[in-house]
Amino acid sequence: MPLGASIGMQPLHAPDGFLTVPVALGMWVATIAVLVIAVRRTNRTLDERSVPLLGVMAAFIFAAQMFNFAVIGGTSGHLLGGVLAAVLLGPWAGTLVMACVVAVQALLFQDGGLLVMGANIFNMGVIGTLGGFALYRVLVSLLGSERRGRIPAAAMAAWVAVVAGAAAMAVQLAVSGFIALEVTLPVMLGVHALIGIGEAIITAAAIGFIAVTRADLFELRDAQTAA
Amino acid sequence: MAGLGVAALVVIVLVPLASGDPDGLNRVAIDLGFIDREQDPPFEIIPGYEVPFLDGSASTIAAGLIGVVIVFALVMVIGRLLARRNRREG
Secondary structure (H helix, E strand, O other): OOOOOOOOOOOOOOOOOOOOHHHHHHHHHHHHHHHHHHHHHHHHHOOHHHHHHHHHHHHHHHHHHOOOEEEEOOEEEOOOOHHHHHHHHOHHHHHHHHHHHHHHHHHHHOOOOOOOHHHHHHHHHHHHHHHHHHHHHHHHHHOOOHHHHHHHHHHHHHHHHHHHHHHHHHHHHHHHOOOOHHHHHHHHHHHHHHHHHHHHHHHHHHHHHHHHHOOHHHHHHHHHHHO | OHHHHHHHHHHHHHHHHOOOOOEHHHHHHHHHOOHHHOOOOOOOOOHHHOOOOOOHHHHHHHHHHHHHHHHHHHHHHHHHHHHHHHHHHO
16 A cells, blocks of 8 residues: 555444433443443552553553454444453453543543544443453353463453444434344344454454463453452 | 554554445344434544544554554553552452
8 A cells, every 4th residue: 555545544433323312321320320330449459560461551552552454244343342352351451441542542632532432442342341351251161261361261252242333332322213123133144254253363463462471460350250 | 562553553554444334233224224323422523543644544544543642551551550459449
């Protein structure tokens, strides 16, 4: 691509208007409730040595989300990063990191609406950091140990988190009354089943890279999550 | 902290190669016809990940690097506040 050509970055997140005001506000209530718990938990357990890791993970997830990869038929996908954040930082610090990424994208780059920001944080962050991480824990114990099961468990949880986030968005669109669930859900699930493969690959690659270069980071997370 | 360099590399190397096609949600919104419901934002700072005075991929890279720095700084500040209070109470 010549340097002068415009990339024409596509919007990454739902704009205002996709959900009705009551649905958007309802999602804000749910998200704020989770964020309050996340702040309290993080406040109790966050080790000062982990703070730069939080910052770096947030920066990486922001950057990686900008990389839209082609999936099928004129459609792209991009990393969400919730499972990645939770596996490396723990679910609560991971939730705060995801909320910060989505907030900066909406406030600074006008990517993702302000009213629907609660829904965006919930669908792309909370579902991955809390739901995805819970699934990751189950998968890791099924696979024996975290050391052995880390990468396949993270990949599977990442895929499920993307598909579940898409399903949640389809439900919110349906409750908004714009489009019937039986119309939206199959197409949202279909396209995100493919995008989820990209999420799984990037999540597995990032965790594999860190397991090789900085395995000590996982111990830091465990020390905090246990506290 | 080397991770910050990885984030910058993603912006500089990978983002210019990103697909220009709509993502999953936007593709569905176009196909099912609810893309028109999109409302304009109440204010604009760096809309579309393009900074003024630069063209093409240089503009998107600059916007991406600004975002990397701001997201990093924001999370560092929040993390410091939470971790410091934690230490005082402990």
